[in-house]
Amino acid sequence: MTLRAATVRVLLVEDDQRVARINRDLLERDPDVHVVGSAATCAQGDALAQALNPDLILLDVHLPDGSGLGLLRHWRSVGRTTDVALITAADDEVSVRLALAHGAFDYLIKPFTGARLAELLARHRGRRLPTTPGQQEARLDQGRLDRLLGVHGRSAEPLPRGVDPHTLERVAHALAGAGGGVSAEDIGDRLGLSRVTAWRYLEHLVRTGRASLEHQYGHSGRPAKLYTPTPERPDPPE
Template sequence: MTGRTPSVRVLLVEDDQRVARVNRDLLERDPEVHVVGSAATCAQGDALAQALNPDLILLDVHLPDGSGLGLLRHWRSVGRTTDVALITAADDEASVRLALAHGAFDYLIKPFTGARLADLLARHRARRLPPAPGPALPRLDQGSLDRLLGVQGRGVEPLPRGVDPHTLERVAQALGGAGEGVSAEDVGERLGLSRVTAWRYLEHLVRSGRATLEHQYGHSGRPAKLYTARPGPADPER
């Protein structure tokens, strides 16, 4: 397994070219985000969505040839399940409710901060499903479904400050793929993280019941801390 952050291919649908350039610059501060197309109308947005098949579409509401909400409704009616987030000056409750009802996973009201846009990208990444082998559709356990829905289950504590959900899942996947106890240094090397950062995320997995910690005593020095993924309810017993 590689620890590389998954790339995100973004389509912008925004009629104000100045705003589109600013949004592109903000997005591409992340080296793994690539704006693959920019449209100024509903018609252009629909054509580019079909041609480019982006991972994420950032969509305005007020467009010269119609409403972005109507375009979103059209995409869902024809089975396009691409993640769509509204970035718009439309701040009325009716627009927000319609966007969410038609399957938008996020809604940013202009002007917004770079941090809020970065949060949108992190949530998109956390929602992404691993590719299914062959023609089979991926099957979900409840944890994967909750991440897709962007919700936390009852009794699950919110993530502490400084714990990024995407990085947490990368660490959890690295731990699950190891097959045996690994150290924070091992995980850090696999994912390109510092030992201290990897240790912090591993300790959170232990506290949340998703991993176990074992102290391995050697002939010299302090005992090594080895972390192992804890099988979930749907996992086979080890």
């Protein structure tokens, strides 16, 4: 079974073309990440953000025609709520505090590692709320809000040994986008994980109520284990 890709559409705003190419290459090592545009100035970044409506914007601070922090402030003032992360050499506390105050959800200081960039992507995925086609904007219960804030799983019981929170959210996200019951092998193929690893994470989702398990019997006599995400509980009527 082929799972529907949950693509992360990224806009880069970086004036150093060499750095922009390196960042694009690092990002697109993940088959579910697509860099939809690259801008070298604030003006270009603003125009592309409006035209492309990306899921994630990676923004530099020092740009030829202004500050990325000013661009971020402008986006928030006009109601653009796209996830924005700073990737910059600006390592002063004022820049970091301003970025966070204006709604940046992450901040990477150059040079950074590929693993840290992958963690940024995992955090972005963990903040995305699953939706179905035609679904109207929903009210948030605490569980959905915690996911948006990136604090899912920090309360209640700690994760068991060997369960990485970022991999867990990747598995949960892939399961939510599968469009039906899928096996551990399906999820493993989709995310580049072994079947056993995918099974371990899926079983954890079942134990914590985020997924359900169904046994499907075929001609071989051995039942297939199919996993589906647990639907979000509807909001209580007012």
